[in-house]
Amino acid sequence: MCLAVPGQIISINENDEPLLRLGRVSFGGVVKTVNLAYVPEAQVGDYAIVHVGFALSIIDEDEAEETLDYFKQIQEVST
Template sequence: MGRVNFGGIVKDVCLAYVPEIAVGDYTIVHVGFALSKIDEESAQKTLETFREMGLLDEEFGEPEAVETVKETT
C-alpha cells in the first residue's frame, strides 16, 4: 500500500500492480488501486503538440470565427 495525494486529499492506495512506481510519481487510481504510472514526458509531448497545432494557419491563414455552437435538440 502507498499514500496518494488527490489534489489535497490523501488516501491509502494499493500499489501492487505498479511495482515500478516511486515517491513523487503520478498515477491513475481506480477503486483504491493504482493501475498505471503516468508517463510525464509523454504528457508534456502531447500538450506541446496541441500548442503547436494550427500555428501556420494562424499566421498565414484567414482569421477564424469564434466557435459556433450547433443547435441542441
C-alpha cells in the same frame, strides 16, 4: 461507467509481500491509501491512475496535470 483519477504518490510503505505494498496518494490535497501491487515500479513523486483504491498505471506529470485541469473545468461549469 468507471472513473480512474490521477494522483501523486507521496509515500510508500514497503512490504515483503508485494500484494500488500501500499502508498499514500494525494488527489489535489485529499490523501488516500492506495494499493500499489499493480505498479511495482512506482516511486515517491510518480503520478498514478487510481481506480477503487488500486493504482493501475504510472503516467507522466504532464498527462496527470492535464487530466486534473479537465476535472477543474468540469467542476467550474457545473457550479
